[in-house]
Amino acid sequence: MVTGRNLRAAREAAAAVPDPELPMVTVADLGILRDVTAEGDAVVVTITPTYSGCPAMREIAHDLRARLGRAGFADVTVRTALAPPWTSDWITAEGRRKLRDAGVAPPGPAAPAPAGPVPLTLGASRRRPVACPRCGSAGTTQTAAFSGTACKALYRCDACREPFEYVKDV
Amino acid sequence: MTEDQFDAYQSLAEESEDHRWAFGTGFTDPLEGVDTSVPDGVDAVALAAYCLMLADDALVYSHRLQQWMTRLPELEEETAFANIALDLLGQARMLLARAGRAEGCGRDEDRLAFFREEGEFRNVRLVEALDADFAELTGRLLVFSAWRLALLSELAGSADPVLAAIAAKGAKELAYHRDYAAQWVVRLGDGTALSHEKMQAALAAMWPLVGELFRPDPVADALPGVAVRPEALRAEFDAVLDAVLAEATLDRPPATPVALVDGRGGRDGVHTEAFGYLLAELQSLARAHPDATW
Numbered sequence: 001m002v003t004g005r006n007l008r009a010a011r012e013a014a015a016a017v018p019d020p021e022l023p024m025v026t027v028a029d030l031g032i033l034r035d036v037t038a039e040g041d042a043v044v045v046t047i048t049p050t051y052s053g054c055p056a057m058r059e060i061a062h063d064l065r066a067r068l069g070r071a072g073f074a075d076v077t078v079r080t081a082l083a084p085p086w087t088s089d090w091i092t093a094e095g096r097r098k099l100r101d102a103g104v105a106p107p108g109p110a111a112p113a114p115a116g117p118v119p120l121t122l123g124a125s126r127r128r129p130v131a132c133p134r135c136g137s138a139g140t141t142q143t144a145a146f147s148g149t150a151c152k153a154l155y156r157c158d159a160c161r162e163p164f165e166y167v168k169d170v
Numbered sequence: 171m172t173e174d175q176f177d178a179y180q181s182l183a184e185e186s187e188d189h190r191w192a193f194g195t196g197f198t199d200p201l202e203g204v205d206t207s208v209p210d211g212v213d214a215v216a217l218a219a220y221c222l223m224l225a226d227d228a229l230v231y232s233h234r235l236q237q238w239m240t241r242l243p244e245l246e247e248e249t250a251f252a253n254i255a256l257d258l259l260g261q262a263r264m265l266l267a268r269a270g271r272a273e274g275c276g277r278d279e280d281r282l283a284f285f286r287e288e289g290e291f292r293n294v295r296l297v298e299a300l301d302a303d304f305a306e307l308t309g310r311l312l313v314f315s316a317w318r319l320a321l322l323s324e325l326a327g328s329a330d331p332v333l334a335a336i337a338a339k340g341a342k343e344l345a346y347h348r349d350y351a352a353q354w355v356v357r358l359g360d361g362t363a364l365s366h367e368k369m370q371a372a373l374a375a376m377w378p379l380v381g382e383l384f385r386p387d388p389v390a391d392a393l394p395g396v397a398v399r400p401e402a403l404r405a406e407f408d409a410v411l412d413a414v415l416a417e418a419t420l421d422r423p424p425a426t427p428v429a430l431v432d433g434r435g436g437r438d439g440v441h442t443e444a445f446g447y448l449l450a451e452l453q454s455l456a457r458a459h460p461d462a463t464w
Binding site for chain 1: 198200201202203204246249250252253254256257258259260261263264319320323331332334335336338339340341342343345346348349350352353356406409410413414417
């Protein structure tokens with residue numbers, strides 16, 4: 001049986017798994033790890049995808065099994081939870097600090113779900129200014145709404161001229 | 171670099187029975203651990219057929235967008251379309267898995283994607299065409315994403331909780347796909363005389379297939395509270411298109427009757443000539459190596 005202190009150890013092991021795309025943060029920091037519970041001898045880990053096509057999900061499931069295995073939990077079930085959908089608001093304060101320290105701008109608050117049809121954005125950006133993770137300047141320009149992974153956009157700092165990535169607010 | 175940071179890369183090189191970063195068949199089930207039982211009172215056969223339609227729209231269109239990779243004018247546009255294609259592929263995978271489970275005949279996402287014939291695909295024909303130029307690419311993305319965003323936003327309230335969850339997630343993605351496409355249509359429409367002309371011509375070229383998106387469908391009619399009737403999406407779609415076209419100084423092409431073959435279209439398994447070639451490319455590798463995983 002997995003109980004008490006064991007379950008806490010399982011939670012710690014699962015929470016420490018780094019994200020494959022953003023290895024400076026863990027799956028717990030990103031809000032991908034939703035729950036760790038016990039069912040008899042099995043540890044059941046529930047994760048949620050950030051984006052529908054995120055190819056890291058499989059890698060995360062593998063790393064969870066490997067890490068929990070090393071922590072002494074041989075029987076691990078990884079489940080997917082689709083609802084409620086992931087939002088960048090679930091990234092923890094610690095996660096945001098780690099992202100910034102690594103030169104990636106953390107997301108601002110996500111737009112609340114609209115009551116009616118989703119409003120159209122024809123301007124370049126409706127967002128509040130994104131602060132440069134390097135020099136802190138609020139004078140930054142979006143250079144692309146997309147980047148090397150689904151979760152990021154590209155920016156450039158107008159003050160220090162450094163390009164940087166921004167974790168999109170969704 | 172800490173041990174934690176290193177592990178993520180190290181694990182990629184590990185020997186494993188698991189198929190790592192697989193590009194092909196043999197993926198894990200995208201609905202693993204999700205309760206996929208069909209709610210009481212819902213017609214499972216119709217639910218499977220409905221999910222298959224929405225899956226096929228995303229799968230086929232994703233493939234068309236992937237064909238643009240390495241051919242776009244800027245690296246930023248490459249990443250944009252690659253990301254959009256990936257989002258749609260993810261939506262297709264979950265919807266195919268949902269269709270397979272509801273159908274209950276043991277067909278998984280790979281079986282449905284790679285081993286159906288042309289006439290068994292249920293996608294709308296708008297997504298089949300090979301875009302002639304960047305204007306057609308961005309114009310089609312605007313039409314597709316404005317329509318699919320309206321659809322998925324409604325489906326987020328579906329009585330099937332699995333379909334509702336897939337839709338709620340997808341709607342967030344479609345919102346930025348639509349904004350991206352709309353901004354390009356405005357830039358080209360309200361750009362030079364040549365870009366305006368090409369954007370107007372692009373809309374005219376695809377317009378005969380737009381009406382199909384809003385055709386009443388017996389499968390949707392058989393799923394009250396679960397599916398969204400296509401004709402109900404027209405008002406939101408028109409409002410969005412009118413707003414973008416006005417900003418882009420473009421004219422809405424004149425309404426044309428829905429192009430059909432003997433009264434049938436993509437939802438009935440009747441497709442355009444371009445589709446067979448697309449499907450051959452999409453399926454050839456999986457069919458040459460059936461049941462292979464790598």
